[in-house]
Amino acid sequence: MNSIINSVNLIYYSPTGTSRKIARAVGDGLKVNNLTESDITLDNNNIKSFPNDSLTVFVSPVYGGRIPSIFFERLGTLNGNGAMCVVVVVYGNRHYDDALLELKNEMTNRGFRVSAAASFIGEHSFSRENMPVAAGRPDFYDLGMAEHFGKEVMDRITTVPDFGDLFVPGNYPYKEVKPKQPAAPISTEDCCSCGLCVSSCPTHAISLDASGNVCTDIYKCTLCCACVKVCPQGARIFDTPFTKFLYDNFRERKNPEFYF
Ligand SMILES: Cc1cc2nc3c(=O)[nH]c(=O)nc-3n(C[C@H](O)[C@H](O)[C@H](O)COP(=O)(O)O)c2cc1C
Ligand code: SF4
Ligand code: SF4
The missing domain is CATH 3.40.50.360 (Flavodoxin domain)
Known part of the structure; x- marks a missing residue:
């Protein structure tokens, strides 16, 4: 020791x-x-x-x-x-x-x-x-x-x-924190209502309604993308032009x- x-x-x-x-x-x-x-x-x-x-x-x-x-x-x-x-x-x-x-x-x-x-x-x-x-x-x-x-x-x-x-x-x-635009990933029709995104969300921004639809509070979402990466169906999508910007400029x- x-x-x-x-x-x-x-x-x-x-x-x-x-x-x-x-x-x-x-x-x-x-x-x-x-x-x-x-x-x-x-x-x-x-x-x-x-x-x-x-x-x-x-x-x-x-x-x-x-x-x-x-x-x-x-x-x-x-x-x-x-x-x-x-x-x-x-x-x-x-x-x-x-x-x-x-x-x-x-x-x-x-x-x-x-x-x-x-x-x-x-x-x-x-x-x-x-x-x-x-x-x-x-x-x-x-x-x-x-x-x-x-x-x-x-x-x-x-x-x-x-x-x-x-x-x-x-x-x-420090670098200024830019106010986050109200936005969040969306769930597509491939969603099987498994609820994994709900339990992975750090800010508890996601819930399932009585019909099994995924509802997301865009004001609580921090865009962390935990839900996108955890979804077993590939049904959780967050498309942002920032991805292309990063891909074009920060690949090295x-x-x-x-x-x-
Ligand atoms: C809202 C947001 C802002 C980010 N800003 C930066 C950044 O300024 N610079 C950078 O290199 N990566 C940035 N990232 C990427 C994360 O730092 C990186 O993916 C990190 O590995 C995520 O950590 P985690 O897997 O523990 O969640 C950002 C990610 C998110 C979701
Ligand atoms: S993790 Fe994917 S399949 Fe499961 S409830 Fe969320 S969006 Fe639907
Ligand atoms: S991106 Fe992060 S904060 Fe936003 S809904 Fe998904 S898990 Fe929650």
Whole structure:
């Protein structure tokens, strides 16, 4: 057992599952027996603080170059009380802009000591079969890098006596959050009313009516595309011109970055 860190907590928000994969791979690399997971995609975190000899790994997707506000809402009143943490963002091969800086600053303000940071690439939520954007990522290489990052974090925590203020790229004031247009994916006639989209929706924007029709609250929808990716019938569709824009401009493979 590590002499300083006795437990690890993975906390992630991950509608389409890429941040979850990265969180778990980082957790594998940390190699501690006492590891807990808190998936805040559908539920609020109900932990208020962690022990001083713990390390928390926060993993969030990037939305519009920022951390989605729901990530912080779901954390509730969680406070670090001087415990260590690592911040990780997962983005869809365009850019993470100010998201990593925002996550680092927020966790510092919540009383965590941020000891390392990283960015990884996940299949873009708007990626489609005919216009793939980072399709299949994180792949084998990415997951290996995430595990390596976890190992490096633990090695440094046990050998570096004092962490100064961590540099991560980004600007403050952060990139402006554009107001979301009221929109949501639609369900086609191939829908078999299985309800999987209902239970996968982080904002509870979807319901089935008495006839089995899918109803979506366009004001609650965050366009996360969890429902699109989970639908076994391929009946949940979100068409946006942004997919072509991403496909045309952000196909060149980007790679993970680590900051210590
Ligand atoms: C509303 C929205 C905004 C997004 N904005 C960005 C962005 O600014 N840059 C980027 O590279 N990817 C962006 N993405 C893609 C996600 O960051 C990426 O697909 C991520 O892997 C999703 O994480 P998850 O699988 O954990 O949900 C966006 C996705 C959504 C749904
Ligand atoms: S997951 Fe697909 S098939 Fe199932 S209810 Fe939703 S839209 Fe219909
Ligand atoms: S309805 Fe909107 S918020 Fe809910 S899962 Fe689908 S895209 Fe995400």
